Amino acid sequence: MSPARRAAPALLLSCLQALYAPACRPGAAGELDAFTPWQPAESPAPAPAESPAPAPAAVRSVSRGDSLGVPPSPPSVSCDFVTAGSFDGKPVAPALAAMNGGRIVNIIPSRKSGRTVKVTLLLEPAWRVFFKPRHRVHLFTRPQGEVGAFRLNRMLGMNHVPPAVVRILDGSVIHSAFKRHAPPERLEQLEREVLSESSDEMTGALLLWADDGWVFEPTGALLGKLARPEARLTPREQALVWDLTWMFILDHLTNNYDRFTGGNILRRKDGRLLFIDNGAAFGPEQDWKAERRRGRLKYLARHSPVVTLALRRLEARVMAACAGDVLTARDIDGVLARRDELVAHFDRLARDCPEKCRLTLELEAP
Ligand SMILES: Nc1ncnc2c1ncn2[C@@H]1O[C@H](COP(=O)(O)OP(=O)(O)OP(=O)(O)O)[C@@H](O)[C@H]1O
Numbered sequence: 001m002s003p004a005r006r007a008a009p010a011l012l013l014s015c016l017q018a019l020y021a022p023a024c025r026p027g028a029a030g031e032l033d034a035f036t037p038w039q040p041a042e043s044p045a046p047a048p049a050e051s052p053a054p055a056p057a058a059v060r061s062v063s064r065g066d067s068l069g070v071p072p073s074p075p076s077v078s079c080d081f082v083t084a085g086s087f088d089g090k091p092v093a094p095a096l097a098a099m100n101g102g103r104i105v106n107i108i109p110s111r112k113s114g115r116t117v118k119v120t121l122l123l124e125p126a127w128r129v130f131f132k133p134r135h136r137v138h139l140f141t142r143p144q145g146e147v148g149a150f151r152l153n154r155m156l157g158m159n160h161v162p163p164a165v166v167r168i169l170d171g172s173v174i175h176s177a178f179k180r181h182a183p184p185e186r187l188e189q190l191e192r193e194v195l196s197e198s199s200d201e202m203t204g205a206l207l208l209w210a211d212d213g214w215v216f217e218p219t220g221a222l223l224g225k226l227a228r229p230e231a232r233l234t235p236r237e238q239a240l241v242w243d244l245t246w247m248f249i250l251d252h253l254t255n256n257y258d259r260f261t262g263g264n265i266l267r268r269k270d271g272r273l274l275f276i277d278n279g280a281a282f283g284p285e286q287d288w289k290a291e292r293r294r295g296r297l298k299y300l301a302r303h304s305p306v307v308t309l310a311l312r313r314l315e316a317r318v319m320a321a322c323a324g325d326v327l328t329a330r331d332i333d334g335v336l337a338r339r340d341e342l343v344a345h346f347d348r349l350a351r352d353c354p355e356k357c358r359l360t361l362e363l364e365a366p
């Protein structure tokens with residue numbers, strides 16, 4: 001059997017092993033509601049061309065308790081798994097550093113269709129990123145959703161979501177680029193829905209661009225096979241089923257209902273899947289979202305100990321330490337409650353259908 005099969009994904013293991021190193025410590029629970037853009041622990045962050053980001057919440061230090069009766073702080077947590085390794089062949093740590101503070105050398109209004117305005121940026125020295133600004137309308141999509149989904153994907157040992165940060169850009173610079181290069185209706189949309197009269201600040205999510213990815217929509221036949229563990233799968237389908245299993249897990253945890261509106265899954269040349277457009281993640285709970293989420297459990301018809309272990313290892317304090325700048329305490333509670341739904345689901349499956357419902361192929365994170 002090839003080492004990639006039946007092997008716990010490498011990123012998952014490095015993530016789980018790294019959790020107790022001292023690079024990053026949890027913030028106090030009361031601080032979770034404050035929203036501050038995050039920066040990697042030791043990024044060299046070049047001087048930003050626009051407003052500097054507030055101090056990183058995720059790397060704040062917390063002193064230990066002492067004999068004066070101060071409760072000891074929780075064991076320290078490392079968030080190294082956020083910056084480890086590469087995505088789409090690009091090293092993640094320098095990509096995040098550039099995304100957090102790198103100088104912008106080119107601004108290209110996106111011609112992609114969709115409900116919101118988007119911008120392709122080139123950052124020094126040669127990073128191509130996608131900027132999705134926060135809109136005053138279309139509140140279903142938020143920068144924190146993109147960043148929270150990226151961090152949670154890494155916490156789980158996945159590597160399917162583009163690295164993302166929240167960044168505040170100079171809106172007047174983006175506006176000028178739109179005046180010169182954007183179609184009139186996009187310029188008008190930017191002015192109406194994004195720019196503000198009172199401030200030049202334009203907050204949004206920056207996402208690392210995946211060069212190796214083409215839009216992929218799972219067919220009804222493939223989804224049907226996903227829901228039927230007895231269905232025979234070709235080797236190609238086995239790999240797709242593994243990646244789609246992680247996709248449905250991520251969407252369940254983040255409460256993201258917006259996966260199948262078109263263009264939100266990419267497929268690489270090697271067949272692996274990337275999950276983009278996570279802006280709808282972590283919004284407020286609604287009955288219709290819960291119903292849709294539970295309805296999609298039918299696509300999680302196969303289990304694996306690797307998957308269940310990753311879910312069980314999610315911890316509030318790690319999420320608070322490593323994503324507390326973009327997720328509120330309520331968001332984190334929501335993730336854990338939905339994690340419990342998933343664990344109960346997979347435990348049932350493993351008990352009632354131990355062999356026939358086992359995932360036949362387990363792959364390392366892409
Ligand atoms: N990080 C990325 N790497 C490569 N391609 C991307 C990336 N992000 C987005 N794209 C491309 O841009 C398209 C639009 O992006 P996205 O789905 O995030 O926004 P959207 O659906 O248009 O947003 P909305 O409907 O909320 O306006 C995607 O379908 C995909 O083709």
Ligand SMILES: [Mg+2]
Binds near residue numbers: 114262263264277
């Ligand atoms: Mg989309």
